[in-house]
Amino acid sequence: MTTTEPRRPASRPASRPASRPVSTGLWPRVLRKPLGVAAGVVLLVVVAASLAAPVLAPHDPLLQDLRVVRQGPGAQHWLGTDSLGRDVLSRLLFGGRQSLAGVLEAVAAMLVIAVPLGVLAGYVGGLLDRVVLRAVDVLLSIPGTIITLAVLAIFDGSMLVAMVSVGVLASGAFIRVFRSVVLGVRRELYVGAARVAGVGEARIVLRHVLPQLRGVLLVQVSLFAAATLGIQTGLAFLSFGPPPPAPTWGGMVAEAASLVQVDPWLLVPSGGVIALTTLALCLLADALRDANQERFTFAGAAGPRRRPAAGSPAVEPAVEPAPTGRSADDALLVVRGLRVGFGEPGRETVVVDGVDLDVAPGEVVGLVGESGSGKTVTALALLGLLGANGRVLAGSVRFAGRELVGLSHRELREVRGAGIAMISQEPMVSLDPSFRVGAQIAEAARAHRRLSRPQVRERVADLLRAVRLDPAVARRFPHEISGGMAQRVAIAIALAGEPRLLIADEPTTALDVTVQAEVLDLLRSLQQRTGTAVVLVSHDWGVIADLCGRAVVMYAGQVVESAPVRATFTAPRHPYTLALLRSNPHDAVPGRPLPTIGGVVPPPRQWPVGCRFAARCAFATDRCRSAPVPVLEVGADRTSRCVHVDRVAVSAS
């Protein structure tokens, strides 16, 4: 039966991540601001009146009538006449066309340069970013006023060339602004999620990055337009631009300024319209900035990521271990000697060190271990998603017979989504706040198959039903659904490409306990129905027991034990596994303190030469501390990185 999870009341924010942007349209928010509306109306009137000047102007703006020079406002000439008896209102209307065209030219030149370069530098990064930043430094060091005056001198006073050069010279500052916005968006989880779903880079930029830039872009354009209007007026005031008698706002101000002693009124219409237009542009920029910030204010103050508490599923393994055979030949995923480091090339800090992992088709493998043991980094490395400062230093990741280490972005994209998909810890932040849920599922579905519009709609509805959501949820935005629903949507997106392997990185950590159980139940039934293999990262033995056939225990960047789940629970063969199981909160006895593991996981740069768990281990001897401990076969289909396996076995029994 299809169920729709009710919206979570505000008092239960547990399943909502702290940094979830709320998105509604930008313009509706601007329209709620009286000053923004007033500014917009003024600008519309100014632009419309200038465009309609030939229709609206009561007189010919060039027509001189020396009988009516410097007359104040009256019935014939609403805003009076100038020193040659020309109608001020008509000149103002025609002058607006000239001035606003100049603003438009400068803004267009700035946008044509700043948007592509800012977006590319921020999104692509690396060498391109450095080159663009150096070019910006050069651009910003050029004295703009002198260049503009030189351009006017060279191009015979052409205001078009002057305004384009203003736009070009200003673009440096805007490249930096746009770049920094894109840098932030690039790190958003929903961008990573789109990449994992196999969406192309160009499409990610168009669909996810540019919409996030829109608010900032509009604010900057408004402010730049105001500044450009001032520059344009100033140049016309200095007699650059169209020669007299053609009307311009700047020229009218210059003429009025020369007569200010004898006829101060003349300065009011031209100065007033420039001041009003500039003010309106600034107020509009303010309203846009506020609306944009409100649009991305963070809703709900959810606490820090919570560890699952008692009350989660029972620890007794619910699923029989899948027969894996452990032969690399029939494994879907074969990881050998995976070594991952972060930092400057050549000086990386190794955080995952020689991990081996096999996942058979349809098998569910749990990666378990304390915080910082390298589970997430291992999972991300499988998909080539380590970010700019992380890289695979050694080892191999073979998926369905294909080596993934060393593949290009394009080649990896073929594997992501359709081959391997991922669901993250924070469902809400992996959804783009700007798009409806249905559009995001559709995007993932289309990334892997050519589908017509009706087919896409049908596929989205099917996927929503598969994750036990009402297809009507497709019309909602991420902020209109609860954390549990968001995780189901994230699962639907992951399933859209019908992956053979699903990597689930603590998929229930950010959810509250009841929702956790529902999502786990959903994952289990989907896995059993589709036969998708799963690598499940978790701290929680309850979750491992509930879903997994095999448990792989990690400590300080290494796999310390790997065994079928039932064997792991009943007969652990590594002191760390034993200690973790004994300190499992699900086994807490009321009134008795829960055993804990003394000490902490050593940070990557402080790993000891010998066994990395030795400092915290009750079984440790000098032998453990003197040399690295290799992985040992300790029974059918199981390994342990411990030289005291027999003593551990006795203690565990």
Ligand SMILES: Nc1ncnc2c1ncn2[C@@H]1O[C@H](COP(=O)(O)OP(=O)(O)OP(=O)(O)O)[C@@H](O)[C@H]1O
């Ligand atoms: N981007 C990064 N840059 C530098 N170090 C990192 C980065 N990401 C992770 N690390 C380091 O790698 C180590 C392993 O981290 P990882 O997130 O894989 O641990 P984990 O076992 O998944 O922990 P948790 O359960 O808390 O997520 C940690 O020491 C962590 O500080």
